[in-house]
Amino acid sequence: MSDEKLLVVKDLTTTFATAGGELTAVAHVSFDLDRNETLGIVGESGSGKTVLSRTIMGLQPRVNTTVTGSSIIDGFEVVGSSENEKRTIWGTEVAMVFQDPMTSLNPVMRIGKQIDEALRVRLGMNRKDAKARAIELLELVGIPSPVQRYHAYPGQLSGGMRQRVVIAIALACSPKLLMADEPTTGLDVTIQAQILNLLDELKERLKMSVILVTHDLGVVATRTSRIAVMYAGRIVETGTTRDVFHHHRMPYTRALLESSPKVSNKSHTRLVTIPGRPPNLLNLSPGCSFAPRCKYATDQCHLVRPELQPSIEPGHTFACWNPLPVNSEATLS
Amino acid sequence: MSNRALDEQVLSALGIKEEPGEPLGLFFWICVGWVGLNVFGAIFANLLPLPNPLIGNFNAVNVGPGIHHLFGTDDLGRDIFSRVVYGSRVSITVGIGAILIGFGIGAPLGMLAAYRRGRFDAILTTVMYVLLAFPAIIATIAVLSFWTPRSLFKIIVVIGIASIPLVYRVIRTATLSVATKDYVIAAKVQGATDRRILMRELLPNIAPIAVSFFLIGVATVITLEGALAFLGLSVNPPTPSWGNMINEARTVLTQNVWLAFFPSLALCLFLIALNFIGDRIRSHFDVTEVKL
Numbered sequence: 001m002s003d004e005k006l007l008v009v010k011d012l013t014t015t016f017a018t019a020g021g022e023l024t025a026v027a028h029v030s031f032d033l034d035r036n037e038t039l040g041i042v043g044e045s046g047s048g049k050t051v052l053s054r055t056i057m058g059l060q061p062r063v064n065t066t067v068t069g070s071s072i073i074d075g076f077e078v079v080g081s082s083e084n085e086k087r088t089i090w091g092t093e094v095a096m097v098f099q100d101p102m103t104s105l106n107p108v109m110r111i112g113k114q115i116d117e118a119l120r121v122r123l124g125m126n127r128k129d130a131k132a133r134a135i136e137l138l139e140l141v142g143i144p145s146p147v148q149r150y151h152a153y154p155g156q157l158s159g160g161m162r163q164r165v166v167i168a169i170a171l172a173c174s175p176k177l178l179m180a181d182e183p184t185t186g187l188d189v190t191i192q193a194q195i196l197n198l199l200d201e202l203k204e205r206l207k208m209s210v211i212l213v214t215h216d217l218g219v220v221a222t223r224t225s226r227i228a229v230m231y232a233g234r235i236v237e238t239g240t241t242r243d244v245f246h247h248h249r250m251p252y253t254r255a256l257l258e259s260s261p262k263v264s265n266k267s268h269t270r271l272v273t274i275p276g277r278p279p280n281l282l283n284l285s286p287g288c289s290f291a292p293r294c295k296y297a298t299d300q301c302h303l304v305r306p307e308l309q310p311s312i313e314p315g316h317t318f319a320c321w322n323p324l325p326v327n328s329e330a331t332l333s
Numbered sequence: 334m335s336n337r338a339l340d341e342q343v344l345s346a347l348g349i350k351e352e353p354g355e356p357l358g359l360f361f362w363i364c365v366g367w368v369g370l371n372v373f374g375a376i377f378a379n380l381l382p383l384p385n386p387l388i389g390n391f392n393a394v395n396v397g398p399g400i401h402h403l404f405g406t407d408d409l410g411r412d413i414f415s416r417v418v419y420g421s422r423v424s425i426t427v428g429i430g431a432i433l434i435g436f437g438i439g440a441p442l443g444m445l446a447a448y449r450r451g452r453f454d455a456i457l458t459t460v461m462y463v464l465l466a467f468p469a470i471i472a473t474i475a476v477l478s479f480w481t482p483r484s485l486f487k488i489i490v491v492i493g494i495a496s497i498p499l500v501y502r503v504i505r506t507a508t509l510s511v512a513t514k515d516y517v518i519a520a521k522v523q524g525a526t527d528r529r530i531l532m533r534e535l536l537p538n539i540a541p542i543a544v545s546f547f548l549i550g551v552a553t554v555i556t557l558e559g560a561l562a563f564l565g566l567s568v569n570p571p572t573p574s575w576g577n578m579i580n581e582a583r584t585v586l587t588q589n590v591w592l593a594f595f596p597s598l599a600l601c602l603f604l605i606a607l608n609f610i611g612d613r614i615r616s617h618f619d620v621t622e623v624k625l
Contacts, residue, residue: 059522063451091524104515108537117533118523169523 007033012069040220043230095170101162105154112150160191232289239316249323364606423574434493439500447508541618548611
């Protein structure tokens with residue numbers, strides 16, 4: 001059992017029926033995740049990262065959404081399961097840390113109660129044990145004087161504190177897989193590092209797997225073992241963090257890497273940007289979605305969509321007709 | 334250093350902010366006092382030293398306000414002050430009773446529709462909007478004209494049913510804005526059941542809006558009852574209600590203006606107080622992030 005992959009995603013596709021037609025937010029995504037592994041999902045806004053992470057755990061809107069493919073969390077097939085069935089894995093197998101701690105806590109409930117809830121309902125603890133465990137969890141996520149904070153309302157805590165509480169809630173039922181959807185976007189930079197370090201530390205301590213969804217390459221660089229780069233709902237390159245950073249083949253990955261600002265740059269260095277705009281998902285070309293913005297694009301790129309193909313390193317795949325040469329170091333420091 | 338000062342220092346060092354909540358203000362408490370006084374009068378009217386509102390004193394007909402009759406008397410010599418106090422019974426009972434029916438049915442449906450969405454919501458909302466398009470006053474007049482003999486109970490039921498779509502619409506909209514919040518999704522992915530989400534996550538968050546709409550609803554229903562009474566479709570005379578007192582006063586308006594003035598004043602002040610309380614409660618308990 002423990003040798004088995006924790007998460008196996010196969011050909012996962014999420015389609016929304018919108019007024020403008022069928023919108024495929026996630027298209028044919030496949031990957032898997034080992035136990036105690038951290039995977040980073042990277043992409044720009046609208047690339048389908050959030051929809052992907054929510055579809056994996058079966059959390060899509062009830063109406064106008066079609067999901068095909070398969071997402072198996074620790075042997076449980078999420079796709080096609082009813083909400084009642086999914087409730088058995090939510091919290092205990094897979095939990096989620098949300099993007100904005102300002103909106104992911106109930107403003108009218110004391111934070112202690114919000115942690116208690118899950119413990120009492122899911123684990124059947126009594127009031128006293130649940131409170132003790134909740135305080136323990138608050139301590140675990142590094143909240144000072146947790147006994148007093150147990151009675152605080154979310155409005156009385158700062159952003160970083162709230163995100164710690166959100167993490168404590170997610171950890172309440174000791175999930176095996178933690179989905180962190182842009183967990184630091186709503187926080188300022190010094191707090192970001194603290195929260196990421198906390199996640200890292202907890203992952204080791206509690207032997208969890210983590211999926212870290214972000215648009216910030218700096219976030220994933222040192223904290224993930226593997227990275228999947230998404231563009232227009234598809235994975236366009238995946239591999240170990242090292243391979244993706246240093247031996248990437250897909251021009252989009254390079255463009256993404258080049259457009260992150262570097263501290264070593266001289267001041268007033270112009271930020272490198274990717275020309276053009278993300279594609280309209282309602283009206284995708286038959287070819288590579290990145291082709292219109294790619295400086296290496298050929299006719300083939302516009303007409304035929306490239307599939308993921310292996311690169312020379314094991315586990316490293318990319319989807320491109322005109323990949324960068326094998327030993328191309330990005331212009332990164 | 335005192336313990337409390339130390340506590341505050343620790344709290345501020347930990348980034349704990351003061352509780353929000355803007356003061357309710359003096360006028361709010363005056364309004365609460367006024368509404369409380371009216372409700373008290375309505376409940377204990379027969380224990381108060383008031384003249385019988387139904388029996389007239391023919392030696393004192395159409396007397397102006399004075400020592401013996403605080404608000405004067407009507408054309409049958411009945412004490413207006415006493416009738417205004419007794420009249421509040423009908424108005425307040427109808428107001429609260431009808432809105433309770435409206436909330437009892439409209440609020441759960443509204444919450445459920447906003448939370449479940451989909452076909453359930455689409456059908457229910459369409460039905461409610463069709464009902465809403467039909468003027469409540471016309472519907473209540475029509476039903477009350479045929480459903481005789483009229484009684485307080487029937488009036489409450491008819492207005493109560495008429496208020497369901499109004500309550501439904503407000504509660505549904507309020508729930509919609511909460512139901513898509515991350516903390517509701519967060520509760521869901523922690524394995525919370527629908528019932529738990531409705532009761533623990535959604536209900537407390539729409540409570541301020543619900544309470545304030547309840548009070549404003551009571552005021553609206555009292556106006557509606559007044560209108561029905563004015564048309565002679567509320568409780569039968571001689572039982573006083575603010576509406577039918579104004580109606581009766583209409584015929585003698587040129588001889589005795591006080592007869593119309595006092596019930597109108599009572600109605601008006603009560604409605605203003607209710608509306609103001611409702612409004613203040615909403616803004617006081619409005620936990621928006623902007624204020625934090």
